[in-house]
Amino acid sequence: MNMKKIMMICAMMSLALGASAQGNNTGMGGEDGNYESLASRLFKLEKKSDAFNVYFNYASSFQEAYDGNDWGSSFKNKQARLEIKGSFGKLSYRFRHRLNKANGAQGEDNFAKATDILSVGYQVTDKLGITGGKMCQNWGGFEFDENPMYIYQYSDMVDNMDNFMAGVNFAFKPVESQEFNLNITNAYNNKLAQEYGADLKVMKENGKTEAVEAAKHPLTYILLWNGNFFGDKLQTRWSVGTQTQAKDQSSQMVMLGQKLNLPTFQWYFDYMGAFDDVDRLGIATSDLSAFRGKGNVRYGKVNYNSFITKVNWQFVPQWNLMLKGMYETASVSKIEELKNYRKSFGYFASLEYYPVKSQDCRVFLSYIGRNYKFTDKSKLADYNTSRIELGFMYRIKAF
Numbered sequence: 001m002n003m004k005k006i007m008m009i010c011a012m013m014s015l016a017l018g019a020s021a022q023g024n025n026t027g028m029g030g031e032d033g034n035y036e037s038l039a040s041r042l043f044k045l046e047k048k049s050d051a052f053n054v055y056f057n058y059a060s061s062f063q064e065a066y067d068g069n070d071w072g073s074s075f076k077n078k079q080a081r082l083e084i085k086g087s088f089g090k091l092s093y094r095f096r097h098r099l100n101k102a103n104g105a106q107g108e109d110n111f112a113k114a115t116d117i118l119s120v121g122y123q124v125t126d127k128l129g130i131t132g133g134k135m136c137q138n139w140g141g142f143e144f145d146e147n148p149m150y151i152y153q154y155s156d157m158v159d160n161m162d163n164f165m166a167g168v169n170f171a172f173k174p175v176e177s178q179e180f181n182l183n184i185t186n187a188y189n190n191k192l193a194q195e196y197g198a199d200l201k202v203m204k205e206n207g208k209t210e211a212v213e214a215a216k217h218p219l220t221y222i223l224l225w226n227g228n229f230f231g232d233k234l235q236t237r238w239s240v241g242t243q244t245q246a247k248d249q250s251s252q253m254v255m256l257g258q259k260l261n262l263p264t265f266q267w268y269f270d271y272m273g274a275f276d277d278v279d280r281l282g283i284a285t286s287d288l289s290a291f292r293g294k295g296n297v298r299y300g301k302v303n304y305n306s307f308i309t310k311v312n313w314q315f316v317p318q319w320n321l322m323l324k325g326m327y328e329t330a331s332v333s334k335i336e337e338l339k340n341y342r343k344s345f346g347y348f349a350s351l352e353y354y355p356v357k358s359q360d361c362r363v364f365l366s367y368i369g370r371n372y373k374f375t376d377k378s379k380l381a382d383y384n385t386s387r388i389e390l391g392f393m394y395r396i397k398a399f
Contacts, residue, residue, distance in 0.1 A: 061391025140239030
């Protein structure tokens with residue numbers, strides 16, 4: 001079977017899945033390990049070019065979950081994403097699309113929410129590269145950068161972020177071990193009124209509200225440093241950024257990730273901080289709806305902090321133990337009763353088995369626990385949730 005026929009088969013598979021239905025971030029599927037493609041196994045095809053690669057990211061599980069009141073059972077399709085990417089000399093492209101999300105074009109960037117990434121890159125020199133299109137914003141931290149398929153449960157902060165935006169990324173690598181990125185994107189996929197609703201107001205000090213106007217230049221600016229030391233054993237992903245939310249309203253974020261990367265043991269620790277003039281993540285606005293009164297009101301001067309640590313240990317061949325812990329806070333800093341009103345804790349564990357060495361497929365048994373505590377002044381009740389999952393994750397390298 002010749003190359004032309006193979007490519008036609010892959011294209012037809014992609015179209016069929018689409019009908020039924022994160023720049024080059026390293027963990028967001030940007031690096032893919034040394035796994036054998038199904039095409040090479042079936043057709044004994046020796047691949048001589050990186051121009052065309054097709055992946056299906058699929059994860060599913062049976063879940064027994066406690067929502068704070070009762071236990072319930074269900075089967076869940078956790079992830080279903082099609083990805084096509086490749087490179088031709090200095091040119092590269094990447095497309096990733098979710099098969100279980102809305103396909104309507106959004107008002108600001110004219111992309112569907114289902115399309116995570118549709119970008120083209122050009123390597124200007126050995127040290128400078130440019131990527132344009134829809135991409136994952138280049139925030140730091142290793143939880144943020146990890147392929148979503150491998151995440152059992154995100155932190156509160158990342159879980160509520162909207163980070164697939166149209167824009168441009170400049171990557172500068174002065175030496176092989178150090179990379180600096182300037183990422184400029186839209187702040188939203190939609191217009192302000194579509195994102196937050198019409199007649200938006202923000203609550204400031206002492207419960208006073210003021211109307212919010214759309215900004216003329218709603219953009220996000222991020223500076224990211226990717227560092228590698230000691231032969232890739234110590235890695236960093238540090239970023240700072242600002243996002244224009246509305247006229248005279250902005251959001252600042254700091255995300256600092258550091259990772260110990262050994263052959264059979266990997267451990268990272270992330271700090272993430274968000275400081276919003278208008279509650280972008282929406283956690284406080286949702287929690288504290290009783291304090292907001294009538295109308296479309298969001299809190300102002302909201303601060304979120306997240307501390308995340310995760311360990312992966314390949315204790316014997318084809319087995320991995322994952323342990324993850326989180327501590328997070330939320331505060332409405334200009335309202336005395338709502339300062340530091342929320343603390344949340346996360347504690348996760350998973351035992352993973354890789355049945356086929358040549359494939360990125362794992363069977364897992366996991367536990368996900370969350371605990372939420374609130375101050376008396378917030379008038380919110382503490383609660384906890386638990387989830388047990390038995391399932392699989394398979395990043396299918398089709399071609």
